[in-house]
Structure formats: structure tokens, C-alpha cells
Amino acid sequence: MMGVELSGLSDLPVAVWIVFGIGLLFGTGAVLHRLGLALFS
Secondary structure, eight states, X not given: OHHHHHHHHTTSOHHHHHHHHHHHHHHHXXXXXXXXXXXXX
């Protein structure tokens, strides 16, 4: 199961990986920002 998923993921174009990475960064940044606001407010 895992091997099939990984081999499928490696076939993705580079542009998809870049967009996914940027989205991941913005998503984590937003979550950390909200956590920071909740902790320090």
C-alpha cells in the first residue's frame, strides 16, 4: 500500500510539488500564527 502511494507520488510533476510545498508552508505558518496569538494574548 505504502509503496504504491510513494511510487505514484514520485510521478507528480515538479510544479505540483512546488505548489504543494508553498501551500504547506503557508498552512503551517497560519497555524503557528494562530497558536502564538492564542498563547500570548
